[in-house]
Amino acid sequence: MIDKLFGWVDDRLALSRSGRHLINKIFPDHWSFMIGEIALYSFIVLLLTGVFLTLYFVPSGSDVVYHGVYAPLRGQRISEAYNSTVNLSFQVRGGLLMRQMHHWAANIFVGSIVVHMLRVFFTGAFRRPREANWMIGTTLLILAIFNGFLGYSLPDDLISGTGIRIAFSITESIPFVGTYLGFFLFGGQYPGTAIIPRFFILHVLVLPLVILGLLAGHLGMLVKHKHAQFPGRGARNDNVVGSPLWPTYAAKAGGFFFLTTGVTALLGAAVQINPIWQYGQYYPYKVSYAVQPDWYMGFLDGALRVMPAWELHLPGHMIPNVFFPAILLPGITFTLLMLYPFIEAKLTGDVAEHHLLDRPRDRPVRTAFGVATFAFYFVLFGASATDVLANYLSLTLNFVLWAFRIMAIVVPFIVFAVTYKLCKELQQTPSAGKRQQFNLILRSADGGYTTVPAEQYPGYDQPELAPVDVEKVELTADAAQQDGDEGVYEIPRRYR
Amino acid sequence: MPDTTDTPAPEEPHAGSGHATGGARGEPVSLDAPQFAVAARHPRRAEGAAAVSFFLSFLSFAAFGAAYWQAAPNDVLGISLGVGFAAFGVALVTWGKYLMPRGPFEEPRPQMATTPQERAEFVGDFASRGKVAIERRGALAKLMGAAGAVLGIVALFPLVRSLGPKPNGSMYHTKWRKGSRLTSIDGRAVALDDIEVGGIITVFPENDVGGALSQTVLIRVQQTGDVVTGPGKETWGPHGYLAFSKVCTHAGCPVGLYQELTHQLLCPCHQSLFDVDTGATPVFGPAPRPLPQLPLYVDSKGYLRAQAGFDEPIGPGFWYRGGSNGSPQ
Amino acid sequence: MGVVVGALALASVLFSPHAATAGPGASLSSAVLASASAPNHRAALSLGRTLFDENCSSCHGVSAQGSALGPNLRGLGAGTVDLWVSSGWMPLANPAIQPIRKPALFDRAQTTSIAQYVASLAPGGLPIPKVDLAGANSAEGFSVFALNCAPCHTVTGAGDALADGLSAPSLHGVTATQVAEAVRTGPGNMPRFSTFTISPTQLTDVVDYVTKHIEHPSSPGGLSLGGVGPVAEGFVGLFVGVGVCVLIALWIGDRNEREDTDGHGDAHSPPGGEPPSGSEPEVAHA
Structure with a gap:
């Protein structure tokens, strides 16, 4: 029956021809190649939970009176957006779980993109021919951050509303067009009238579509280029060594999707995120202390905090303070990030195709530069919590802020030097990072100790098998006949 | 970054490895080759683990269904769902990792760069055929370009015509006017004796209660006498009252934290600190300009009123704000 | 010394509880x-x-x-x-x-x-003050709290550091009487709120909100992470969320080279058993 159906479809779409290459796609066996999948799977979780949320969320800033189950809000005038978010948290079955899973998945989504990007950077996987895919990935990171911010803003609670206010100020700070942009985006002078519905449609339709499209391109290029891989085990520039999509990676990757979803659901069950009912409705004149954006906007918030109180005054015009940390800094950051493959190629003169990855230690300058840059943003990220840190560490706010101002400048240089030195040291230590042979410590009858190398743990120095070409597997006689219900291949003895 | 000192890892092809059953690369491989053996040393154990895991997910999903039916609390729902997914995933991964061919397998990877011949063929098709079609119809191509360009420009019109009003002068003034009464959020006018020394209240002009831009903090720093925060502001602080725009000059947050001991206003968002006694001048943090001060007077009935609006644009800076004092209202 | x-x-001087400014404080709440x-x-x-x-x-x-x-x-x-x-x-x-x-x-x-x-x-x-919470409206209290108290104490009452080494203390563990006293007297660095800013009824509402909902916040979503908002959530998201997923990736993506020594799946060779011999022809030598 299935054979017949498959035959019918195959006759019309030639599935066997393209499908064979697809199921034979080789995935190199290395854990670090799975990190990007976390991003993919959390994005799927975001889509699924997000659809659930749109069934209940009302994207409107209109006033309503709250009549729900949460006593401290009952009778308050709140917006429909906030009202529906509180209601879906308290009165919709599974609503809170879906909301919390959505929010946790967003945190994991952006986080895994960053970790994935670090892996790609430090192993040199962005080099030719993958420069364009690196740029798509960078764009995806930017869009993920933007969409995260939009989603964070939608419930119209006290904390996210403050974030929108800052976003307006940042928009306003752009030279020439800032005020116009702000007015057009918000539908007028702050707080405007249209921001919730506009953010909503951007958040649930426009940006997800763009992300989906770019994701398709990202994965399409991955299939076209095939995975990059680490050298060794017979891996060369002109092959891919690992295990095929079918059945090995179908099971592994499929399992990973369910595991990622499971982690998200368990977080949604156990750890409360963004309890907006405790924050209350946003009003422009109300504010809470200890307001921060979600972590992926943290470096921006930190940059806003550590920026000295400078502004640029020109005749009749000005460039406001927030322009420098909130527009210029991310602008330069993401431009350099986009162009990094070309910059490196220019500086090293290496324009060859690379499918074999670097070990980070073998590229000490790149590695040190990357770690230093990351350290800079990590310091800025930390600076977004100056007040919370000052409170928990019992330090003065002034001290903490100055510490972060100094660290933002000093730490990258220290980190660069340390990383560079470490890479050089590791290069001199060929065995570093490899599995070591165990030693047995033996105590003799008279109390002395001696060390002897332990017997090899089985498999440690096992001679590796040579890779076999996945498309050159001999068909058994049964398979060649292509009939009967026994299956395509004769099942080898070892599977039984 | 130039890595002149690098010593890249050796990329020795097929470093010394012999060939397994199946002979040279590209030769047919039998399914009996060791690469097709399952990866696990103890497949039965792995199979057992996967079975247990699948069974656990079966139970958990069923529990989730029951919990959902009964409208169970969040943690029960989430844990049953999460354990279900996680166990399902563990089982699948166990299956894939331990019970499937150990490999390694390989597939060839074509270089991405095309050969000169391939490129020449493509360019030939594209250019030669296209040349005939386009060059003979130059006027058509230009017209098409013109129509497209107009569409492109027109498509931007909603941006400037309907998305929102133009700022015009609205950045430069608030709803505070000469004689505006200082009004609390619930609409009561503030009278002279309503605030104690060390007290703070958020006020609005009576025609814009709750206004995002006209929000103002009123602080009483002393019982009697005018508070002078600077030259030209001798009468702005009657009876110990001072009023400042509540919109931070840094990023626009409401500056709502009044440190009564030190007479300082702190912005909760980025911790800019303003010294109230000297006219809310910034003393710490990123805010570059003082909070604009609202000049006050007490009317004959004892109510607090504004002598005038703010004398500079409130809130964060913008391109057209002009010099350090901004444009007058 | x-x-x-x-x-x-x-x-x-710093921590004077308004020694010099005991003004019209007599006209205070019920x-x-x-x-x-x-x-x-x-x-x-x-x-x-x-x-x-x-x-x-x-x-x-x-x-x-x-x-x-x-x-x-x-x-x-x-x-x-x-x-x-x-x-x-x-x-x-x-x-x-x-x-x-x-x-x-x-x-x-x-x-x-x-x-x-x-x-x-x-x-x-x-x-x-004697605070009677009968008939208090915690919604009104929440609203007044968000306008007047949350700027320093945070909207969850967690407290936070102010400038100059001062801080707004956490409101967890305070009593109704203490809240009322603090609002009216403005201890230390805290401003004092007159009956105009927070009316006697509103004070009761605020006390009700603080003692019921700040002290015992409704956290149906699980651990509340100290009520410090996205900073703590970000750490959990990164180190637990992404961290666990990366550990899982470590398990999934780890090569299987340890798993099989002899190519016979069913062999129950104990750990530390026979080292692989060169007798098997299909095993390549590195």
Whole structure:
């Protein structure tokens, strides 16, 4: 029956021809190649939970009176957006779980993109021919951050509303067009009238579509280029060594999707995120202390905090303070990030195709530069919590802020030097990072100790098998006949 | 970054490895080759683990269904769902990792760069055929370009015509006017004796209660006498009252934290600190300009009123704000 | 030593509970003295005096007139004294730092008697308020709290650091009376809120909101992470969320080279068993 159906479809779409290459796609066996999948799977979780949320969320800033189950809000005038978010948290079955899973998945989504990007950077996987895919990935990171911010803003609670206010100020700070942009985006002078519905449609339709499209391109290029891989085990520039999509990676990757979803659901069950009912409705004149954006906007918030109180005054015009940390800094950051493959190629003169990855230690300058840059943003990220840190560490706010101002400048240089030195040291230590042979410590009858190398743990120095070409597997006689219900291949003895 | 000192890892092809059953690369491989053996040393154990895991997910999903039916609390729902997914995933991964061919397998990877011949063929098709079609119809191509360009420009019109009003002068003034009464959020006018020394209240002009831009903090720093925060502001602080725009000059947050001991206003968002006694001048943090001060007077009935609006644009800076004092209202 | 005395003198100004500004505080909320009857009152005053002499007078002076080490308490009223003593801020070991909440040194009766004794020395100030939460509207309280209290104490009442080494303390563990006292008297760095800003009814509402919903926040979503918002959530998201997923990736993506020594899946070779022999022809040698 299935054979017949498959035959019918195959006759019309030639599935066997393209499908064979697809199921034979080789995935190199290395854990670090799975990190990007976390991003993919959390994005799927975001889509699924997000659809659930749109069934209940009302994207409107209109006033309503709250009549729900949460006593401290009952009778308050709140917006429909906030009202529906509180209601879906308290009165919709599974609503809170879906909301919390959505929010946790967003945190994991952006986080895994960053970790994935670090892996790609430090192993040199962005080099030719993958420069364009690196740029798509960078764009995806930017869009993920933007969409995260939009989603964070939608419930119209006290904390996210403050974030929108800052976003307006940042928009306003752009030279020439800032005020116009702000007015057009918000539908007028702050707080405007249209921001919730506009953010909503951007958040649930426009940006997800763009992300989906770019994701398709990202994965399409991955299939076209095939995975990059680490050298060794017979891996060369002109092959891919690992295990095929079918059945090995179908099971592994499929399992990973369910595991990622499971982690998200368990977080949604156990750890409360963004309890907006405790924050209350946003009003422009109300504010809470200890307001921060979600972590992926943290470096921006930190940059806003550590920026000295400078502004640029020109005749009749000005460039406001927030322009420098909130527009210029991310602008330069993401431009350099986009162009990094070309910059490196220019500086090293290496324009060859690379499918074999670097070990980070073998590229000490790149590695040190990357770690230093990351350290800079990590310091800025930390600076977004100056007040919370000052409170928990019992330090003065002034001290903490100055510490972060100094660290933002000093730490990258220290980190660069340390990383560079470490890479050089590791290069001199060929065995570093490899599995070591165990030693047995033996105590003799008279109390002395001696060390002897332990017997090899089985498999440690096992001679590796040579890779076999996945498309050159001999068909058994049964398979060649292509009939009967026994299956395509004769099942080898070892599977039984 | 130039890595002149690098010593890249050796990329020795097929470093010394012999060939397994199946002979040279590209030769047919039998399914009996060791690469097709399952990866696990103890497949039965792995199979057992996967079975247990699948069974656990079966139970958990069923529990989730029951919990959902009964409208169970969040943690029960989430844990049953999460354990279900996680166990399902563990089982699948166990299956894939331990019970499937150990490999390694390989597939060839074509270089991405095309050969000169391939490129020449493509360019030939594209250019030669296209040349005939386009060059003979130059006027058509230009017209098409013109129509497209107009569409492109027109498509931007909603941006400037309907998305929102133009700022015009609205950045430069608030709803505070000469004689505006200082009004609390619930609409009561503030009278002279309503605030104690060390007290703070958020006020609005009576025609814009709750206004995002006209929000103002009123602080009483002393019982009697005018508070002078600077030259030209001798009468702005009657009876110990001072009023400042509540919109931070840094990023626009409401500056709502009044440190009564030190007479300082702190912005909760980025911790800019303003010294109230000297006219809310910034003393710490990123805010570059003082909070604009609202000049006050007490009317004959004892109510607090504004002598005038703010004398500079409130809130964060913008391109057209002009010099350090901004444009007058 | 001189430094210490200097610091103490500075602190006595810094943490003055409005020694100089006991203004129109008399027109305060529907407060009544917590005392019951006259003989009890006399006994309480006597007890209060003893406790004051023993524990407070060394800094605040024998008749609460203040000294270089501690401010004048005369005319502050029982409410102020009650707040500072019941919260454990007083007695203060080191006046140079902002007092923090600690277990109160005196029990409720002792605290009240000290407060009444100090209040009896001079007129004025806030009596110990009696808060009756019957009929309080916690929604109104939440609204007033968000406008007037959340800017410093945070909207979840977690508290946070202010400038100059000061901080807005956490509101977890405060009593209804303390909230009412603090709102009206503005202890230390806190502004004071008059009956115009927060009406007597609104004060009851705020106390209701704080004692019910700040003290016992509704957290149906799981661990509340200290109520400090996205910072804590970000750490959990990164280190637990992404971290666990990366660990899972480590498991999934790890090569299987350890798993099979001899190519025979079913062989139950114990760990540390035979090293792989070269007898198997299909095994390649690295």
